[in-house]
Structures are given as C-alpha cells and as structure tokens.
Amino acid sequence: MSESARFVWQKLLRHFKTNDLAVLVSSRRQFTAHLLPDLQTIIEDQVAPWSPELLGFHQWIEYFPMKLSDLTTSEGKHAVQLTPVQYQDIDIGEDEPYASINNGLWLIMIDGDVPAAVMLSKFKVRGGSKVQVEVAHLPNDVGHDFAEGFLRTIEAHGKSSRYYRNKAVSFESTDFEGTNETMRVHKLPAVSRDDVVLSKATMAQLDTHVFDFVKCREELKRLGQSGQKGILLYGEPGTGKTHVVHYIAANLPEHSTILVTAEQMLDMEEHFALARVLQPCIMVFEDVDLVARSRDDISGQKAETRLNRLLNEMDGLGTDADILILLTTNRPKSLEQALATRSGRVDAALEIPLPDDDCRKRLIEQYGHALNFQGGALAEAVLRSKGASAAYVKEIVRRLAQRSIMRGVAPLVSREDVEAVFADAEAEANSLKRNEKTVRRHIVEQGDEDDCCGRGNESENLTPRDRRRSPPEAKSPAPATYRHRLHGPAASNAEKHNRCSRLVVTL
Known part of the structure; x- marks a missing residue:
C-alpha cells in the first residue's frame, strides 16, 4: 500500500488511471452469508491470473451494505479509509476453519492493460447476514465481458456450495468460540442398520418411505411424480426418533443434512434456500409440535407466523426438488391438521414405538455388549423393563454396569443385580410421582389463593x-x-x- 494513499478512492484513481471515478461501470450480486467460503474461493481463483492487489477497507456500520460507489466517495467523513484486510474463521466441518475476508477489494489488470476491481463485502440483515460481490470496470467491451463472465461463474458456484455439501449443518444464533455465527457443521454419529433396534414392520416402513423412495426418485420424476417428500416420525419420548434421523442421514451419504430447531424457524426462507442449494438434501425439524401446534392451541402471533412460514415454504418446494423433510414429535395429536394430514407436506407418518420384548432384549445386549449376564439376569431385565423406552433401557444397563464395578465383579451381572437396580429405579419413580402430586396440590391451593x-x-x-x-x-x-x-x-x-x-x- 502506498504511504500517500489513505483512502480507497485514491487507490482507485491510480488503478483506473482516470480523474473521474464516476465513469466506472459496475454490476453486483447478493448471496446468503453461508456461501461466503464458496464465493471467496471462486473470486480468488478467478483473479489469480491477473496478479491482484488485495485491499481492506473500513465499513462504517455492519448493517449498511457497502457498494463500490461508496468507495469512490472523496468528500470528508464519507471517504472510506483503507485498512488491513480483516479475516474471520468460519466452521466448514474440516480440521481447520476457513479464513474468510470480512471486506476485500481486489485490483487487477486484465491482459495486463485493462483495469478492473472486484469487491466482496458482508453486512447484517434481520435474522442473519448477506454477502455482496461487485465488479467495476471502465466502459469498454473487455471490461464488460469480464464482469459478465465473472458474475456468471460466481452465481454457478453459489448454487453448488462445495464446502457444505454432504455435511450436516445448522444455523446458529449464538457462538462463544469466536467463529462466524452463521453456520455450524455437525459431526453426526455413524449409525448402521444393526444399530437401529426396531421391529421388522417399522424397519420395512423406513425402507419403503425413505431408502426405496430415494432409489426411485429420478425415475419417479421422469414419470411426473414429485421428488420431495415429508415424513413424520412420532412416538413416546426416548423411543429413538433422533437415533432414526441419524440412521437415515448416515445411510444417505450423498445427501446434505440441515438441522432446524424450533427457535430457528423464524428464518424459514434461509433454511429452505440452503436446502435448494445443497439438494439432494435432508431437512430435519425436531420437536416440530413446538411450532406446528394446532391453530386452536396457538396463543401468540409469533407462533402462528412460524407455522405459516413453515407451511408456505413446504408448499413452495416444487415437484422437482430432491428434498426429504423429516419431522419428529412426541405429541402427534397436537399438530396442526394442515400439516399433519395433508399430502405434499406430510406424505407418511411413521410411529417409532416403545420396544417390545424382542427389541428390549436386543437393546440390553447392544448397550451391555461388554457385560456378562448370568443366572437369568437378561431375561429378568427384559421382563422388568416392559413398557419402558429405549432411553430408559440404556440407563438401566449403565446402572447395572456401575453396580457390577462397585461389587468388584465386573463384567458379571447377576439376577440379584437386576432386581436391585430396578427396585431403586422404581422407588425413584414412585418418589417423583408423590412429589408431582404435592406440587400439583400446591398449585391448586395457590390458584385458590389468587382467586380469593x-x-x-x-x-x-x-x-x-x-x-x-x-x-x-x-x-x-x-x-x-x-x-x-x-x-x-x-x-x-x-x-x-x-x-x-x-x-x-x-x-
């Protein structure tokens, strides 16, 4: 950087070899912020042959989108100062984060004698951030052709998003690690078919509505059928709905996965826009009943707005979208009927039931694969856990393992161990029920007081x-x-x- 140049307009005057920056012609495009690593990479690749000079510049307000016309201003406080290039680490799911540029200006000479400039800037909007790419050149054919081809290439790469493809991502509103707050890449567990303990009938339903559907998707589209599908996974708490989601994601490796929580559903447009970019894609809405309750039960305008946005975005996908939408809930009866019973939104509802005797036996053997059950201990555990969820069975097995360690006989588990562990668990449950009754009575009494x-x-x-x-x-x-x-x-x-x-x- 020249010592005499304090402002961007001074560098632009020298670069374009003109006394009037008003003659410059520019074109720009805006993208969602999650594409920043892809956009920066393709910009750097395209300008590399022209030995670019990279400049940083000051942005007055992070909610104010900077334009190249702002950089040409030379009047008083509106003149934009040159600064060191500032970088921000972005999580892309690799060993090292991606070092993204907050605001950058590349000055290049096309074919050694035609000046051009490329600006990359980021600014905040309600609910997220945007990225803007702008190309400036003198009014000539070479500059025009360069800008047109440059932006066309940028748009093409923006539609592919190579950095997040085939990964599991979510939008995060808060991040205390100092990295970019827009995206989070998740390492989902590898779940094989043997790791999923469900009845044969339930597994057959999963095969039909998920894996067979994906295999037939292209042929279905050729026959005029929709390539997108909504599937509701419902059941009691702890039955393994999230585990099933991980199983589906792990066994569709060519699909990207977007995880959406209830508090993030105000930004439905951004989630579905990302899904279109990353398709084939799986969208996961866990505990959807928190947002998609029946309209009769909705108590606020914000909740109804979230529901309407979800329904509208699902309707707007189109039949050619390669998107699989998975919704989970513990309370299917509370869901809005416009979501739960309308084909095209929810096309299949699969119950993830409480495990039967055979499934509980398999669960105990799976969770306790390192334990040695003796003297009818396994059969007793299966019997005593009747009506329990998979999560409950997992905790029981852990307690059995801990008891065997404390007795100094690990990995042996006896029938007496099983009886003792279940007796403790049942005593805890009974105590909790008594406390719940006490709390309810207190609430009723407090209600009487308030009424009086x-x-x-x-x-x-x-x-x-x-x-x-x-x-x-x-x-x-x-x-x-x-x-x-x-x-x-x-x-x-x-x-x-x-x-x-x-x-x-x-x-």
Missing part, C-alpha cells in the same frame, strides 16, 4: 380466540355465602389477603 384475593383472573390469560369461544358465565363465581364468610362485606384488601393465606395453609 381477586388475582389470577383466568380471562386475563385467555387468547383472543379463547375469549371469543368462552361465554361470559364460563367461570363460575364462588357461592355468595362462601365469599361473605371469607371476606366479609367490607373487608380491606390486607384482611382479604391474610384470611385467604390462612385458608390456603390449612387446606
């Missing part, structure tokens, strides 16, 4: 939809004799509160 003292008006907690449905007499008043005896006709608020508190304590 003129607080806790139920109508204040009703949604507008509930108020319309609830008749005025929906809440029955306390009997007049009860109110008179408790408060008296002219009792003060303090007296009411004290009497009500005494009542609650003595219930």
Whole structure:
C-alpha cells in the first residue's frame, strides 16, 4: 500500500488511471452469508491470473451494505479509509476453519492493460447476514465481458456450495468460540442398520418411505411424480426418533443434512434456500409440535407466523426438488391438521414405538455388549423393563454396569443385580410421582389463593380466540355465602389477603 494513499478512492484513481471515478461501470450480486467460503474461493481463483492487489477497507456500520460507489466517495467523513484486510474463521466441518475476508477489494489488470476491481463485502440483515460481490470496470467491451463472465461463474458456484455439501449443518444464533455465527457443521454419529433396534414392520416402513423412495426418485420424476417428500416420525419420548434421523442421514451419504430447531424457524426462507442449494438434501425439524401446534392451541402471533412460514415454504418446494423433510414429535395429536394430514407436506407418518420384548432384549445386549449376564439376569431385565423406552433401557444397563464395578465383579451381572437396580429405579419413580402430586396440590391451593384475593383472573390469560369461544358465565363465581364468610362485606384488601393465606395453609 502506498504511504500517500489513505483512502480507497485514491487507490482507485491510480488503478483506473482516470480523474473521474464516476465513469466506472459496475454490476453486483447478493448471496446468503453461508456461501461466503464458496464465493471467496471462486473470486480468488478467478483473479489469480491477473496478479491482484488485495485491499481492506473500513465499513462504517455492519448493517449498511457497502457498494463500490461508496468507495469512490472523496468528500470528508464519507471517504472510506483503507485498512488491513480483516479475516474471520468460519466452521466448514474440516480440521481447520476457513479464513474468510470480512471486506476485500481486489485490483487487477486484465491482459495486463485493462483495469478492473472486484469487491466482496458482508453486512447484517434481520435474522442473519448477506454477502455482496461487485465488479467495476471502465466502459469498454473487455471490461464488460469480464464482469459478465465473472458474475456468471460466481452465481454457478453459489448454487453448488462445495464446502457444505454432504455435511450436516445448522444455523446458529449464538457462538462463544469466536467463529462466524452463521453456520455450524455437525459431526453426526455413524449409525448402521444393526444399530437401529426396531421391529421388522417399522424397519420395512423406513425402507419403503425413505431408502426405496430415494432409489426411485429420478425415475419417479421422469414419470411426473414429485421428488420431495415429508415424513413424520412420532412416538413416546426416548423411543429413538433422533437415533432414526441419524440412521437415515448416515445411510444417505450423498445427501446434505440441515438441522432446524424450533427457535430457528423464524428464518424459514434461509433454511429452505440452503436446502435448494445443497439438494439432494435432508431437512430435519425436531420437536416440530413446538411450532406446528394446532391453530386452536396457538396463543401468540409469533407462533402462528412460524407455522405459516413453515407451511408456505413446504408448499413452495416444487415437484422437482430432491428434498426429504423429516419431522419428529412426541405429541402427534397436537399438530396442526394442515400439516399433519395433508399430502405434499406430510406424505407418511411413521410411529417409532416403545420396544417390545424382542427389541428390549436386543437393546440390553447392544448397550451391555461388554457385560456378562448370568443366572437369568437378561431375561429378568427384559421382563422388568416392559413398557419402558429405549432411553430408559440404556440407563438401566449403565446402572447395572456401575453396580457390577462397585461389587468388584465386573463384567458379571447377576439376577440379584437386576432386581436391585430396578427396585431403586422404581422407588425413584414412585418418589417423583408423590412429589408431582404435592406440587400439583400446591398449585391448586395457590390458584385458590389468587382467586380469593381477586388475582389470577383466568380471562386475563385467555387468547383472543379463547375469549371469543368462552361465554361470559364460563367461570363460575364462588357461592355468595362462601365469599361473605371469607371476606366479609367490607373487608380491606390486607384482611382479604391474610384470611385467604390462612385458608390456603390449612387446606
């Protein structure tokens, strides 16, 4: 950098060998920020033959998209200063992060005598970030052809995203590791078919609706059928729905995977845009009931907005999209019917049930593969775990292993060990149930207190939809004799509160 050049406009004047930067012609494109590594790489590859000079520049406000016209300004405080090139590490799922440029300006000479400039800048928008690429040149055919071909190549590579293809990614709103907050690459576990303990019927459904569908997808599209499919995985907590998702992702290695949580569903457009770029792609919406509850149960405009965005984006995919949408829920009955029962959104609903006797036996053997069950211990564990989830079985096996270690007989597990571990687990469960009843009674009593003292008006907690449905007499008043005896006709608020508190304590 020349010592006399403090501002970008000074460098541009010298580079373009003109006294009037207003004659420059520029074209620009905007992309979502997750494409930054791809865009920067292709920019560097394209400008490399022309021995570029890379400059950094100051951005006043991170929410303000910088344009090349801003860089040409030479007036007072609006003149953009030259700075060192600033880099930001981006997680791309490799051993080393990608060193991305926050704002960069490449000055090049095409064929040694035609000046051009390429600008890469990043700015924030509501819900994420954007990246802008702009090419400037003098008004001549060589510069025009260069800019046109350059941006065409940028767009083509932006549609492929080689850095995130065939990986599992998510959008992260908070990151305390100092890396870019836009994307997170996840290392999903490798799950083989033998690792999935489900009934033959359930596995057959998975094969039909997932793996066979993917195998037939191209032929289906040639026959005029849709290439995208929505599948709902439902079942009790702990039955292994997330494990099934990992199994599907691990055994479709040519697919990218996008993980979406409920709090991220306000940015549906960005998630589905990424899915189109990365297709064939798997989109995973875990605990979708947190967002896609029945409209009758939605209590706020934000929740209904999320639901509508999800439905609209699913409808907008098109029949040629190679996208598999997996939704999981513990509460299928609470889902909005427009999602759960409409083909084209959810095309198949697969229950991941509680394990039967055979599955529990296989689970115990799998989780306790290093243990030696003796004297009917395995059969007893299968019997005592009837009605339990896979997650519960896993914890029981861990307790058995710990007990065998503490007894100094590991890896041996006896029937007495099984009986003792289940007895402890059942005692814990019974204690929890008793505590739940106590908490519920306290809540009811507290509710009585609030009602007596003129607080806790139920109508204040009703949604507008509930108020319309609830008749005025929906809440029955306390009997007049009860109110008179408790408060008296002219009792003060303090007296009411004290009497009500005494009542609650003595219930």
